[in-house]
Amino acid sequence: MKTLRVGTRSSALALKQTELVIEALKRVDPAVNVEVVGITTKGDRLVHVPLTQIGGKGVFVKEVEAQLLDKTIDFAVHSLKDVPARLPEGLTIVATPKRANPFDCLIWNDDKPFSGTTALLVIGTSSVRRINQLKTAFPNMSFVPIRGNIETRLRKMKEEGLDGIVLAAAGLERMDYLNGLHTLMLEPEVCVPAIGQGIMAVQCREEDKQLIELLSGINDEAASLACLTERSFLHRANGNCDLPIGGYAHRLDDGKWEFLAFLAGSIDEPGVTKRYIGEDPLKLAETAADELLP
Numbered sequence: 444m445k446t447l448r449v450g451t452r453s454s455a456l457a458l459k460q461t462e463l464v465i466e467a468l469k470r471v472d473p474a475v476n477v478e479v480v481g482i483t484t485k486g487d488r489l490v491h492v493p494l495t496q497i498g499g500k501g502v503f504v505k506e507v508e509a510q511l512l513d514k515t516i517d518f519a520v521h522s523l524k525d526v527p528a529r530l531p532e533g534l535t536i537v538a539t540p541k542r543a544n545p546f547d548c549l550i551w552n553d554d555k556p557f558s559g560t561t562a563l564l565v566i567g568t569s570s571v572r573r574i575n576q577l578k579t580a581f582p583n584m585s586f587v588p589i590r591g592n593i594e595t596r597l598r599k600m601k602e603e604g605l606d607g608i609v610l611a612a613a614g615l616e617r618m619d620y621l622n623g624l625h626t627l628m629l630e631p632e633v634c635v636p637a638i639g640q641g642i643m644a645v646q647c648r649e650e651d652k653q654l655i656e657l658l659s660g661i662n663d664e665a666a667s668l669a670c671l672t673e674r675s676f677l678h679r680a681n682g683n684c685d686l687p688i689g690g691y692a693h694r695l696d697d698g699k700w701e702f703l704a705f706l707a708g709s710i711d712e713p714g715v716t717k718r719y720i721g722e723d724p725l726k727l728a729e730t731a732a733d734e735l736l737p
Protein backbone atom coordinates (compact mmCIF):
# COMPACT_ATOMS: atom_id res chain seq x y z
CA MET A 444 0.00 0.00 0.00
CA LYS A 445 1.32 3.49 -0.80
CA THR A 446 2.33 5.79 2.05
CA LEU A 447 -0.45 8.24 2.93
CA ARG A 448 0.51 11.80 3.85
CA VAL A 449 -1.46 13.31 6.73
CA GLY A 450 -1.30 17.07 7.36
CA THR A 451 -1.95 18.83 10.64
CA ARG A 452 -0.98 21.93 12.60
CA SER A 453 2.47 21.54 14.07
CA SER A 454 1.33 22.19 17.69
CA ALA A 455 2.04 19.41 20.20
CA LEU A 456 -1.71 18.77 20.59
CA ALA A 457 -2.34 18.54 16.82
CA LEU A 458 0.58 16.11 16.44
CA LYS A 459 -0.68 14.02 19.38
CA GLN A 460 -4.19 13.92 17.90
CA THR A 461 -2.75 12.83 14.57
CA GLU A 462 -0.90 9.98 16.32
CA LEU A 463 -4.22 8.89 17.87
CA VAL A 464 -5.85 8.88 14.42
CA ILE A 465 -2.97 6.87 12.94
CA GLU A 466 -3.20 4.31 15.78
CA ALA A 467 -6.94 3.97 15.17
CA LEU A 468 -6.33 3.49 11.42
CA LYS A 469 -3.76 0.78 12.12
CA ARG A 470 -6.32 -1.05 14.23
CA VAL A 471 -8.66 -1.00 11.22
CA ASP A 472 -5.94 -1.94 8.72
CA PRO A 473 -2.49 -2.89 10.07
CA ALA A 474 -0.99 -2.47 6.58
CA VAL A 475 -1.50 1.32 6.38
CA ASN A 476 1.59 3.49 6.17
CA VAL A 477 1.27 7.12 7.16
CA GLU A 478 3.73 10.01 7.03
CA VAL A 479 2.97 13.08 9.18
CA VAL A 480 3.36 16.56 7.66
CA GLY A 481 3.38 19.29 10.33
CA ILE A 482 2.11 22.62 8.97
CA THR A 483 2.64 25.95 10.72
CA THR A 484 -0.57 27.92 10.22
CA LYS A 485 -1.22 31.66 10.26
CA GLY A 486 -2.90 31.18 13.65
CA ASP A 487 0.36 29.74 15.01
CA ARG A 488 2.64 32.35 13.40
CA LEU A 489 0.70 35.44 14.48
CA VAL A 490 0.31 34.52 18.17
CA HIS A 491 0.28 38.16 19.28
CA VAL A 492 -2.67 39.17 17.13
CA PRO A 493 -6.27 38.56 18.26
CA LEU A 494 -7.88 35.81 16.15
CA THR A 495 -10.69 38.11 15.06
CA GLN A 496 -8.14 40.35 13.28
CA ILE A 497 -6.57 37.55 11.24
CA GLY A 498 -9.72 35.90 9.95
CA GLY A 499 -11.29 34.06 12.87
CA LYS A 500 -10.89 30.40 13.73
CA GLY A 501 -10.26 29.33 10.14
CA VAL A 502 -6.65 30.48 10.55
CA PHE A 503 -5.74 27.14 12.12
CA VAL A 504 -7.06 25.06 9.22
CA LYS A 505 -6.89 27.10 5.98
CA GLU A 506 -3.28 26.28 5.13
CA VAL A 507 -3.82 22.60 5.90
CA GLU A 508 -6.89 22.59 3.63
CA ALA A 509 -4.88 24.34 0.90
CA GLN A 510 -2.40 21.43 0.95
CA LEU A 511 -5.30 18.98 0.62
CA LEU A 512 -6.59 20.88 -2.42
CA ASP A 513 -3.03 20.99 -3.87
CA LYS A 514 -2.74 17.24 -3.24
CA THR A 515 0.51 17.64 -1.31
CA ILE A 516 -1.22 15.73 1.51
CA ASP A 517 -3.88 12.99 1.32
CA PHE A 518 -5.85 13.69 4.47
CA ALA A 519 -5.84 16.08 7.44
CA VAL A 520 -6.54 15.97 11.18
CA HIS A 521 -8.07 19.07 12.81
CA SER A 522 -9.71 19.97 16.09
CA LEU A 523 -13.30 20.20 14.89
CA LYS A 524 -13.90 23.38 16.87
CA ASP A 525 -11.32 25.18 14.72
CA VAL A 526 -13.05 24.17 11.46
CA PRO A 527 -15.29 26.96 10.04
CA ALA A 528 -18.97 26.23 9.32
CA ARG A 529 -18.41 26.10 5.57
CA LEU A 530 -15.83 23.69 4.11
CA PRO A 531 -13.99 24.50 0.87
CA GLU A 532 -15.53 22.94 -2.23
CA GLY A 533 -14.24 19.41 -2.81
CA LEU A 534 -13.31 18.64 0.80
CA THR A 535 -15.27 16.56 3.30
CA ILE A 536 -15.10 15.60 6.97
CA VAL A 537 -15.00 11.85 6.53
CA ALA A 538 -14.61 10.71 10.14
CA THR A 539 -14.91 11.93 13.70
CA PRO A 540 -13.39 9.42 16.15
CA LYS A 541 -14.74 9.05 19.69
CA ARG A 542 -15.12 12.40 21.43
CA ALA A 543 -12.83 13.34 24.35
CA ASN A 544 -14.02 15.40 27.35
CA PRO A 545 -16.05 18.19 25.68
CA PHE A 546 -16.05 20.64 28.60
CA ASP A 547 -14.10 23.75 29.45
CA CYS A 548 -11.77 23.65 32.40
CA LEU A 549 -10.65 26.44 34.72
CA ILE A 550 -7.00 26.03 35.71
CA TRP A 551 -5.93 27.74 38.90
CA ASN A 552 -2.47 29.25 39.28
CA ASP A 553 -1.06 27.34 42.28
CA ASP A 554 1.51 30.10 42.87
CA LYS A 555 -1.26 32.42 44.06
CA PRO A 556 -2.46 31.96 47.64
CA PHE A 557 -6.23 31.44 48.05
CA SER A 558 -7.63 34.87 48.82
CA GLY A 559 -11.25 34.08 49.70
CA THR A 560 -14.28 33.23 47.64
CA THR A 561 -15.27 36.84 46.95
CA ALA A 562 -11.82 38.10 45.94
CA LEU A 563 -11.47 39.59 42.48
CA LEU A 564 -9.90 37.10 40.12
CA VAL A 565 -8.02 37.81 36.89
CA ILE A 566 -8.59 35.02 34.37
CA GLY A 567 -6.78 34.61 31.05
CA THR A 568 -8.99 33.83 28.05
CA SER A 569 -9.62 35.49 24.70
CA SER A 570 -12.80 33.58 23.96
CA VAL A 571 -15.92 35.78 23.87
CA ARG A 572 -18.00 32.64 24.49
CA ARG A 573 -16.10 31.78 27.67
CA ILE A 574 -15.96 35.39 28.92
CA ASN A 575 -19.66 35.98 28.40
CA GLN A 576 -20.72 32.83 30.26
CA LEU A 577 -18.16 33.03 33.08
CA LYS A 578 -19.05 36.68 33.81
CA THR A 579 -22.59 35.51 34.55
CA ALA A 580 -21.54 32.54 36.69
CA PHE A 581 -18.67 34.28 38.51
CA PRO A 582 -19.27 38.05 38.83
CA ASN A 583 -15.93 38.42 40.66
CA MET A 584 -13.93 37.48 37.55
CA SER A 585 -12.24 39.86 35.14
CA PHE A 586 -10.60 38.72 31.93
CA VAL A 587 -7.36 39.38 30.08
CA PRO A 588 -6.55 38.14 26.56
CA ILE A 589 -4.16 35.21 26.22
CA ARG A 590 -3.14 33.30 23.10
CA GLY A 591 -0.78 30.55 22.02
CA ASN A 592 -0.79 26.79 22.34
CA ILE A 593 -1.54 25.01 25.63
CA GLU A 594 2.07 25.04 26.86
CA THR A 595 2.42 28.77 26.12
CA ARG A 596 -0.79 29.62 27.95
CA LEU A 597 0.14 27.62 31.05
CA ARG A 598 3.51 29.42 31.10
CA LYS A 599 1.94 32.88 30.58
CA MET A 600 -0.50 32.23 33.45
CA LYS A 601 2.51 31.99 35.81
CA GLU A 602 4.63 34.73 34.19
CA GLU A 603 1.78 37.23 34.18
CA GLY A 604 0.59 36.27 37.66
CA LEU A 605 -2.97 35.49 36.53
CA ASP A 606 -5.31 33.74 38.97
CA GLY A 607 -6.23 31.21 36.32
CA ILE A 608 -6.91 30.43 32.67
CA VAL A 609 -9.62 28.54 30.81
CA LEU A 610 -8.75 25.71 28.42
CA ALA A 611 -10.60 22.87 26.76
CA ALA A 612 -10.37 19.75 28.94
CA ALA A 613 -9.89 17.63 25.80
CA GLY A 614 -6.52 19.13 24.95
CA LEU A 615 -5.27 18.80 28.54
CA GLU A 616 -6.47 15.20 28.71
CA ARG A 617 -4.92 14.19 25.40
CA MET A 618 -1.60 15.78 26.43
CA ASP A 619 -1.84 14.11 29.84
CA TYR A 620 -1.56 17.44 31.69
CA LEU A 621 -4.84 17.23 33.59
CA ASN A 622 -3.60 15.24 36.59
CA GLY A 623 -0.83 17.68 37.44
CA LEU A 624 -3.10 20.73 37.49
CA HIS A 625 -5.46 22.29 40.03
CA THR A 626 -8.68 22.54 38.02
CA LEU A 627 -12.39 23.18 38.10
CA MET A 628 -14.34 21.38 35.37
CA LEU A 629 -17.05 23.72 34.07
CA GLU A 630 -20.39 21.93 33.76
CA PRO A 631 -22.15 22.66 30.45
CA GLU A 632 -24.98 24.34 32.39
CA VAL A 633 -22.38 26.91 33.55
CA CYS A 634 -20.39 27.16 30.32
CA VAL A 635 -21.74 25.62 27.12
CA PRO A 636 -18.67 24.36 25.23
CA ALA A 637 -17.60 25.51 21.77
CA ILE A 638 -19.24 23.75 18.86
CA GLY A 639 -17.24 20.60 18.17
CA GLN A 640 -15.04 20.91 21.26
CA GLY A 641 -13.27 17.63 22.07
CA ILE A 642 -13.93 16.14 18.62
CA MET A 643 -11.20 15.44 16.06
CA ALA A 644 -12.11 15.96 12.40
CA VAL A 645 -10.50 13.76 9.75
CA GLN A 646 -10.78 15.51 6.38
CA CYS A 647 -9.98 14.47 2.82
CA ARG A 648 -10.94 15.12 -0.82
CA GLU A 649 -14.47 14.08 -1.81
CA GLU A 650 -13.14 12.37 -4.94
CA ASP A 651 -10.85 9.93 -3.07
CA LYS A 652 -13.44 7.19 -2.68
CA GLN A 653 -10.99 4.44 -1.66
CA LEU A 654 -9.40 6.61 1.02
CA ILE A 655 -12.86 7.65 2.25
CA GLU A 656 -13.69 3.98 2.73
CA LEU A 657 -10.54 3.43 4.80
CA LEU A 658 -10.90 6.61 6.90
CA SER A 659 -14.60 6.09 7.63
CA GLY A 660 -13.55 2.94 9.49
CA ILE A 661 -12.50 5.10 12.45
CA ASN A 662 -15.73 7.10 12.62
CA ASP A 663 -17.68 7.09 15.89
CA GLU A 664 -21.43 7.35 15.35
CA ALA A 665 -22.21 9.40 18.48
CA ALA A 666 -19.38 11.86 17.76
CA SER A 667 -20.53 12.16 14.19
CA LEU A 668 -24.16 12.91 15.16
CA ALA A 669 -22.94 15.46 17.72
CA CYS A 670 -20.74 17.01 15.00
CA LEU A 671 -23.62 17.28 12.52
CA THR A 672 -26.01 18.66 15.16
CA GLU A 673 -23.70 21.28 16.63
CA ARG A 674 -22.40 22.35 13.21
CA SER A 675 -25.87 22.75 11.76
CA PHE A 676 -26.56 25.27 14.56
CA LEU A 677 -23.24 27.00 13.76
CA HIS A 678 -24.10 27.01 10.06
CA ARG A 679 -27.47 28.65 10.72
CA ALA A 680 -25.72 31.29 12.87
CA ASN A 681 -23.10 31.73 10.14
CA GLY A 682 -20.80 31.46 13.12
CA ASN A 683 -17.20 32.35 13.60
CA CYS A 684 -15.42 33.33 16.78
CA ASP A 685 -16.70 36.96 16.70
CA LEU A 686 -20.01 35.87 18.21
CA PRO A 687 -20.42 34.29 21.65
CA ILE A 688 -21.94 30.98 20.54
CA GLY A 689 -21.82 27.47 21.97
CA GLY A 690 -23.48 24.14 21.38
CA TYR A 691 -23.27 20.71 22.94
CA ALA A 692 -25.18 17.65 21.72
CA HIS A 693 -25.00 14.26 23.42
CA ARG A 694 -26.97 11.06 23.73
CA LEU A 695 -28.68 10.51 27.10
CA ASP A 696 -28.81 7.12 28.87
CA ASP A 697 -32.36 6.51 27.63
CA GLY A 698 -31.24 6.93 23.99
CA LYS A 699 -32.76 10.40 23.53
CA TRP A 700 -30.56 13.35 22.61
CA GLU A 701 -29.94 16.55 24.53
CA PHE A 702 -28.80 19.74 22.81
CA LEU A 703 -27.62 22.70 24.86
CA ALA A 704 -27.45 25.89 22.83
CA PHE A 705 -25.88 29.18 23.90
CA LEU A 706 -25.99 32.51 22.09
CA ALA A 707 -25.35 36.15 22.98
CA GLY A 708 -25.68 39.26 20.81
CA SER A 709 -22.23 40.53 21.84
CA ILE A 710 -19.57 39.95 24.48
CA ASP A 711 -21.37 42.19 27.00
CA GLU A 712 -24.99 41.31 26.37
CA PRO A 713 -26.36 38.59 28.63
CA GLY A 714 -26.53 35.37 26.67
CA VAL A 715 -29.30 32.78 26.50
CA THR A 716 -28.77 29.08 27.20
CA LYS A 717 -31.55 26.67 26.24
CA ARG A 718 -31.88 22.92 26.56
CA TYR A 719 -33.65 20.75 23.99
CA ILE A 720 -34.41 17.04 24.38
CA GLY A 721 -35.77 14.66 21.73
CA GLU A 722 -35.26 11.63 19.52
CA ASP A 723 -33.73 13.38 16.51
CA PRO A 724 -30.65 15.51 17.34
CA LEU A 725 -30.72 17.43 14.04
CA LYS A 726 -34.30 18.56 14.73
CA LEU A 727 -33.15 19.89 18.12
CA ALA A 728 -30.52 22.06 16.44
CA GLU A 729 -33.10 23.33 13.98
CA THR A 730 -35.51 24.28 16.77
CA ALA A 731 -32.67 25.95 18.69
CA ALA A 732 -31.71 27.97 15.61
CA ASP A 733 -35.34 29.02 15.02
CA GLU A 734 -35.71 30.14 18.63
CA LEU A 735 -32.32 31.68 19.39
CA LEU A 736 -31.07 33.18 16.15
CA PRO A 737 -32.22 36.61 15.07
Ligand SMILES: NCc1[nH]cc(CCC(=O)O)c1CC(=O)O
Pocket residue numbers: 522523524525609610611612613614639640641642643
Ligand atom coordinates in the same frame (compact mmCIF):
# COMPACT_ATOMS: atom_id res chain seq x y z
N1 LIG B 1 -8.73 27.23 19.80
C1 LIG B 1 -7.60 26.38 20.00
C2 LIG B 1 -8.01 24.98 20.33
N2 LIG B 1 -8.55 24.19 19.40
C3 LIG B 1 -8.84 22.97 19.99
C4 LIG B 1 -8.45 23.04 21.31
C5 LIG B 1 -8.57 21.96 22.29
C6 LIG B 1 -9.04 20.61 21.79
C7 LIG B 1 -10.50 20.54 21.46
O1 LIG B 1 -11.31 21.30 21.98
O2 LIG B 1 -10.86 19.66 20.67
C8 LIG B 1 -7.91 24.30 21.54
C9 LIG B 1 -7.34 24.82 22.79
C10 LIG B 1 -8.37 25.27 23.82
O3 LIG B 1 -9.41 25.83 23.48
O4 LIG B 1 -8.11 25.07 25.00
